[in-house]
Amino acid sequence: MHSLTLLPLLASVASAGASSHIRRSNATTTGVAGACAALTAQFPDQVLTATSANYTFESTDYWDVRSDANPSCIFLPDTADQVATAVSLLVTNDAPFAVRGGGHMNFPGSNNIDNGVLVALENLMQLDVDNATQTIDVGPGTRWVDVYDALAPYGLYCIGGRMKTIGVPGLLLIGGWHYFNNKYGYAMDNVLEYDVVLANGTQVTANSTSHPDLFWALKGGASNFGVVTRFRLQAFEQGLLSTTIQEYGEDAVAGYISAVCDFVESTTSEVAAGAVFSIQYNATTKVVAPSLLGVEQTNVSPPPRFANFTALNSTLAISQLMNTTAWHNQLDTPNQMFRVQFSHRTMKPDAGQIIQYFQMWKDAVDEIADVAGLYPTFVLNAAPASAARVAQTNGVGNVWGLDDSENWLIFQFSTGWADAADDIRVTSWSERLITQMHTINQEKGLASEFVYMGDAGEWQDPWAGMAPENVAKAQEIRTAYDPNGVFRYLNYGGFKLPY
Template identity: 55%
Template sequence: MKLLLFTGVSLWSLASARSSASVVQTGSISTPAGTVEITKEEQCACRELRASFAKNVILPGQANYTEQTKDYYWDVRADLSPACVFVPETADAVASAIEIFSSCNAQFAVRGGGHMNYPGSNNIDGGVLVALSSLNSYTVNKDSIDVGPGLNWYNVYTALESHGRVAIGGRMKTIGVPGLTLIGGFHYFNNKYGYAMDNVLSYDVVLGNGTQVTAAKDSHPDLFWALKGGANNYGVVTKFTLKTYSVPKVTSTIQMFNESAFPQFFDAMCHSAMVDEEDPTAAGMIATVSYNVTTKVASASLLGVQEGVSMPPSKFANFSSIPATMRINNVTTMGQWSSELDSPKQMFRVMFSHKTMKPDSETILSIYKAWKAAVEQISDVEGLYPTFVLNEITPSSLRVANTNGVGNVWGLKAEPLMIWQFSTGWALSQDDLRVEAWSQQLTERLHAINQEKGIASEFVYMGDAGGWQDPFVGFPAENVNRMRDIRAAYDPSKTFSRLNWGGFKLGM
């Protein structure tokens, strides 16, 4: 049974519509949405790139332009119209491109897997799109793997499968390696091995002046630390070396629950987050509630994975004791499991909003009820697909960074937290502002209640954040100041804050 996932929800149909931009005209691009102006700076960059890398530059109207500017993107809202697309095949080519952007003073965007879901985070209107899809090589080592930023996590898991090893990366197959790794990285095995960022042994980075460096524990250690959750504030990573672990088999569980079981479901989630073991069995989940605005029926799903062949998987005993409408356990491999979990691209316009709190099942139930009632306010929005998602942060998952001699930019104490998230899909651009305002206002109102209760955390995870949210507010102030100092040292011309503005950027 193949599952199509929308932030952890099972979907059973796929419909997408795509359109392509027309050929570039002088100073502008004509698109179905109107005309996008191209400045002389971006014209300069496209011209210089074509002079050096003619076969790697795609202009509007040429073959593959639509594929690179739309088809690679998860969220329809990310479909923009760059002046040209550059598809480098080597790290040296990336370095040359960054030098060109700097000399031309041209705006640019960088795309890995294309999963970050707000406009401008990994695409651009009128600027240059650097598409990393051709940097897709890998090398399997004894206890690590070198991967290019053009790979997704399914590529990584299948590359390691014959070796009986796994890397700590994304939970859905189409998520790209670079974005998830640079913002933190939720995986099923966080509770034992930490986050994706905690498992990077080295980064090959192109800096804002075109210089290439390798950041590791004993080479540019300040940059090495800053890249662990610091997003795209420092350069373009052209290779990640990831630690791997011997996990030849995993046990999976798929469980579905009706609304009467939600109090027990939320109890089990909070209990899982609060478990604190020194040497835990690696296990984790995607936990989601979906609500059908037509039938008014809500259901919860648990997609869990545990290392080893325990059948049923012991770490999900609290969920397995709840009456379920469906329960399937299976012994498989990480590659086989991830092959069944698709997150369809170009299916929706998608808005994320979330906050974090100390685990409290009664409060989570009240948040769910408030969200369900609020969904009715926008139930007339065409194509509305609302979901309520929970992600646990366990003490043991945070202890990895606190004890490995490197740390990460999150700087969180080893204590349990729960991320509660609203993921909202819809069909038409005319509803963008309405859905965004609804999601932001509801999120902030419920977070304010948690602040009054004293159970709110200000931590915001970039991978589940709305474009309006500021993740850096939840980092320790000393970490943010250190990140700014590192940015000033490695990107003094501010290439990655002045010319590359997409994604979550440090303030000045």
């Protein structure tokens, strides 16, 4: 959910038979060189190598420094047909590859690759609005600010990223948090159609009547089935948003966390409203700063759903009616500022327990205060029952299969730092601490095993918290559409389905 840099920004199946599998051990340097040569022969102006002028920019065009890598070549397709050709050439040459849309995932290797081929989709910038059906066709090279800007002249809005430069495809394929999930479901639940390049280079359109199995699997199934070259999204009419930005001191932490839990427990689908809840801690100055970014679908200001927060003693409170683009344009995720590690777990919104966890986290941050460039944030995100209910009742569903009988709260460590030398230390610290807290929750009957891919550490297993029958179904669909395992063995970054 990418809350790490929020405050400074506001200041400015079973598998197929083994004999049919592509084996990563066969993916050689020769294969990569052959793929790069073949791509260059067909698309001489669209392939970059290490000596190309734009190579460094393209290989670091991500918000998380840990995603930086050195691909052997970078291919920049202009059309879906070119993506299909590239996939065919990569498979023919047995060349490992990564696919980048907007660089949303911060799992290292999920959208870049060392010594392989990077397929960068930034030129696929389709943004076609159909006002009559209130839909928009979106290319995978877009960011959410592009989508919101395209919809705004029609008085339309859609469920997408909460910060403007988040990439469209990554968010849509793994689920997608937005302020209005409680009413409209997750971003994936609002996709009506996908154009997909499959592992054999063919192209299909997946919707409720064409390849409906693949249509379902792409809703939360991540990068396991193909390369999506077009998303058709459902939009809705939206006038001004009622927004509020509030900041507090450390004395408000207990009241702030209690207000978050009250907000989650009182959430229904009647009024669309949501927020980014985060607490910054500066381990050097010892300053604690809770903050709220709240949005409600109403013309009343301040937004009534956040009355418990407005009642707290704040150090800053700005509430105003804003159009959708004005709100999102102030929420940027700058590239290349931090190395970032996420860890999170899901629990019932128990305020007393979360207050304890905040103190445990704060004390633990002090133990790594010597890490250069340390930038720790304690993040809370609502996962209300009403959001899960959309997929339970829309006739399609999604891979998650979340139960819609319980309101949940996700608590997350979002940790930034400066030096690669501290990668193992910070990751181990985060894993141990979040695991300790989750164990306590399990013992107290507060825990959910759900893990959201977009905010998970690479050591976490999102599939373990999904409905087991859904995971098995997704595995069967993977085998049907990618029997040779291209998106397991050649495109191997990110959260791949279990074997």
